[in-house]
Amino acid sequence: MTFPFFVFLLSFASGLTLDKMLETITLQQFGTFAHLSAFLYGLSVGAFGLMGREYLERRYGRNNYLVAMPFLLPISFRTTFLGIYLRDAVFYVILMLVPATLGILAASPIMGFSVISISLFFVAVLLTFMLGMSLSFLASVIYIRNIKAFVVFTLAIVVVFVSHGVFGSPSLEMIMPSIGFQMNVRPFHTDATQALAFVGASLAELLGMTALAYGLVQVTVRISSQSYPNLLPGYYARMPVLKGVNLALISKELVDLRRSGIIAKMFFSFVLPLLFLSFTAWFVNYGLAIPVGFNAVFYAAMVGFIAILMYSWLNNVDLSDYYSVLPVTVPQLIKVRIIVFLLLTSGISLFFVIAISVLNGETNLLWLAILVMFVTSIYMVVMTAYLTGLKTNSFLFDTGVLAKFSVMSFLPDLCLTILSFSLLANWVLAVAGLALVLGILIITTTILFRGIEQKWASASF
Amino acid sequence: MSVLEARDITKEFGIMKALDRVSLTVEKGDFFGIFGPNGAGKTTLIRILTGQLDPTSGSYRVLGVDGVKEPLKVKELIGIVPEVESPPSYLTGYEYLYFVGKVRKLDNLEDRIDKWLTFFDLETKKGIICKDMSKGMRQKLMLASAFIHEPELLFLDEPFINLDPIYQRTLRDYLEGYIAKGGTVFMASHILEISERLCSKLAIVNLGKVVAQGPINELVKKGDNLERLFLRSVGINPRGD
Numbered sequence: 001m002t003f004p005f006f007v008f009l010l011s012f013a014s015g016l017t018l019d020k021m022l023e024t025i026t027l028q029q030f031g032t033f034a035h036l037s038a039f040l041y042g043l044s045v046g047a048f049g050l051m052g053r054e055y056l057e058r059r060y061g062r063n064n065y066l067v068a069m070p071f072l073l074p075i076s077f078r079t080t081f082l083g084i085y086l087r088d089a090v091f092y093v094i095l096m097l098v099p100a101t102l103g104i105l106a107a108s109p110i111m112g113f114s115v116i117s118i119s120l121f122f123v124a125v126l127l128t129f130m131l132g133m134s135l136s137f138l139a140s141v142i143y144i145r146n147i148k149a150f151v152v153f154t155l156a157i158v159v160v161f162v163s164h165g166v167f168g169s170p171s172l173e174m175i176m177p178s179i180g181f182q183m184n185v186r187p188f189h190t191d192a193t194q195a196l197a198f199v200g201a202s203l204a205e206l207l208g209m210t211a212l213a214y215g216l217v218q219v220t221v222r223i224s225s226q227s228y229p230n231l232l233p234g235y236y237a238r239m240p241v242l243k244g245v246n247l248a249l250i251s252k253e254l255v256d257l258r259r260s261g262i263i264a265k266m267f268f269s270f271v272l273p274l275l276f277l278s279f280t281a282w283f284v285n286y287g288l289a290i291p292v293g294f295n296a297v298f299y300a301a302m303v304g305f306i307a308i309l310m311y312s313w314l315n316n317v318d319l320s321d322y323y324s325v326l327p328v329t330v331p332q333l334i335k336v337r338i339i340v341f342l343l344l345t346s347g348i349s350l351f352f353v354i355a356i357s358v359l360n361g362e363t364n365l366l367w368l369a370i371l372v373m374f375v376t377s378i379y380m381v382v383m384t385a386y387l388t389g390l391k392t393n394s395f396l397f398d399t400g401v402l403a404k405f406s407v408m409s410f411l412p413d414l415c416l417t418i419l420s421f422s423l424l425a426n427w428v429l430a431v432a433g434l435a436l437v438l439g440i441l442i443i444t445t446t447i448l449f450r451g452i453e454q455k456w457a458s459a460s461f
Numbered sequence: 462m463s464v465l466e467a468r469d470i471t472k473e474f475g476i477m478k479a480l481d482r483v484s485l486t487v488e489k490g491d492f493f494g495i496f497g498p499n500g501a502g503k504t505t506l507i508r509i510l511t512g513q514l515d516p517t518s519g520s521y522r523v524l525g526v527d528g529v530k531e532p533l534k535v536k537e538l539i540g541i542v543p544e545v546e547s548p549p550s551y552l553t554g555y556e557y558l559y560f561v562g563k564v565r566k567l568d569n570l571e572d573r574i575d576k577w578l579t580f581f582d583l584e585t586k587k588g589i590i591c592k593d594m595s596k597g598m599r600q601k602l603m604l605a606s607a608f609i610h611e612p613e614l615l616f617l618d619e620p621f622i623n624l625d626p627i628y629q630r631t632l633r634d635y636l637e638g639y640i641a642k643g644g645t646v647f648m649a650s651h652i653l654e655i656s657e658r659l660c661s662k663l664a665i666v667n668l669g670k671v672v673a674q675g676p677i678n679e680l681v682k683k684g685d686n687l688e689r690l691f692l693r694s695v696g697i698n699p700r701g702d
Contacts (some may be wrong), residue, residue, distance in 0.1 A: 226593070227589060230588070231556070232552065233556075244566070247563070251560075259551035259590060317551075318551060321543070325511070325606075326536060326561065327534075
């Protein structure tokens with residue numbers, strides 16, 4: 001219950017400050033942005049259907065119990081699949097959408113929002129979320145059936161969105177009819193006929209994709225006898241700067257990443273938010289014509305915060321039970337994963353920061369951006385590792401941990417954002433402020449890194 | 462000479478007391494069997510004595526090392542086969558033994574790996590990753606990883622599980638030879654027939670407490686067997702055979 005409560009509080013706070021936000025953007029723009037966020041949320045949730053298979057396969061080889069259950073019980077695989085889809089939909093709606101809506105509702109007596117408007121907003125956003133989720137489930141099913149078809153399918157979706165962005169056609173209402181529904185009910189222009197038509201189109205779209213996924217889903221029970229070449233000794237020998245047990249641990253992590261196939265998914269889960277961030281900034285600056293002043297230093301800070309997703313992935317590649325019987329400690333493995341995180345993300349982060357600097361014509365800020373990127377990346381991973389150890393996903397659902405994580409990431413994020421925006425106005429003061437924030441982050445990182453040993457010494461794997 | 466001494470080991474998980482003041486001593490050269498019904502606390506005890514879990518109270522020494530203070534040192538000295546065979550999913554059999562060897566800083570690693578892959582008939586399967594192995598293959602690999610550094614003391618939790626009769630016998634013969642050469646084994650098992658042949662001493666645990674303990678030839682008299690002792694110790698009247 002802690003995470004939904006946290007979402008409720010955040011939404012309540014947003015509700016209380018909505019009138020301030022609406023001094024800068026229109027209600028329509030705000031609504032569109034909320035729907036796009038819900039769509040992406042649905043997309044990411046649906047992708048977990050694909051990820052979930054990985055977790056179950058770890059212990060039981062290629063046969064996982066979700067696939068095996070229809071072989072043992074009088075239930076078809078398609079029914080199981082549909083059950084999982086509906087369960088996930090209900091779960092994530094209750095986890096996020098319901099508390100978010102309740103937060104705005106709680107703010108409505110104070111702010112004077114219409115309860116009917118908020119309720120209609122919830123229905124519209126729910127439709128958008130389900131659209132994203134059904135699209136993602138369909139993509140997952142196509143991926144399992146045929147990788148080439150998946151690539152074609154994904155490209156087609158991208159073309160649709162790019163076409164909208166560049167040519168304005170198809171309209172967002174055509175792509176996501178739930179937005180059309182939103183724009184034809186309170187508090188926008190009220191047209192019941194149009195609204196109902198868009199609801200019908202929305203339902204047709206998401207039910208159509210769900211039905212297609214249901215029809216295409218295929219049972220794949222594979223018994224693999226594939227033989228792999230031994231990679232571990234080669235990786236071990238290739239890192240002479242490291243020694244001893246840590247070298248063995250890092251080499252093993254790299255083999256895991258390569259063989260699990262998770263590296264591609266990690267890559268997308270890091271790169272896609274970066275691209276989304278870039279798109280959002282471009283959209284706000286040029287699409288909505290709100291000159292916010294996003295610059296290379298801002299992006300560099302964001303890269304540091306977004307990269308933390310990769311640490312969570314590293315803790316989900318495989319279970320860690322076997323470490324219990326070896327002379328390895330939890331703090332040791334945590335530190336190894338921090339090193340692996342930096343090995344994996346530094347290149348992508350650096351490339352992104354350089355690319356953004358060049359594209360924005362801000363190469364004069366590159367040195368500062370690189371510094372900000374490295375310091376925030378290292379700070380974020382060490383802070384997350386300190387707070388959550390090897391079980392990032394579990395611990396982030398703990399109220400106390402989530403609260404600390406939020407404060408310890410939000411505060412520096414806010415400071416760096418404000419200071420990055422101030423670079424144009426007062427370069428000297430902004431750089432001095434950045435130096436101070438980065439200094440504090442470096443000191444905090446050092447303290448937290450040293451604290452990992454004590455905090456996690458008696459934890460079990 | 463004692464290789465393992467446990468004094469008043471208690472372990473609580475919330476309101477549940479998994480172990481209640483368990484004390485036992487294992488001498489060098491013992492084949493010590495620990496038995497009990499499901500949920501009695503055998504695996505919890507093994508996990509504590511092998512440094513995987515902290516006791517709520519009590520103390521233990523393994524090969525002279527205080528396990529509460531230095532659990533890592535304990536793990537360096539012993540070999541452990543856990544109850545659930547769970548080697549890393551994405552390493553091959555060869556790679557897992559290589560990994561264990563490097564973590565334990567072993568010399569002649571290639572020779573050791575070859576020896577144990579051959580012993581467990583895994584050398585033709587050394588390129589298969591662990592998640593594609595059968596349960597039996599994974600169990601053999603976990604056994605190999607516990608034996609590879611030739612420890613003085615082995616902790617085995619259900620070592621015969623998932624092994625076919627051929628390898629149950631092979632493992633039994635190996636453990637007998639290991640004891641004859643001065644090794645010590647602490648084993649939990651539900652397979653009483655094999656255990657009765659191997660064990661020199663035993664303890665029976667029920668509801669977290671030791672209900673019987675001592676040399677097997679004193680506890681299991683002529684005409685009796687380990688199964689009947691077990692059933693009587695946990696309060697079940699064995700039927701006459």
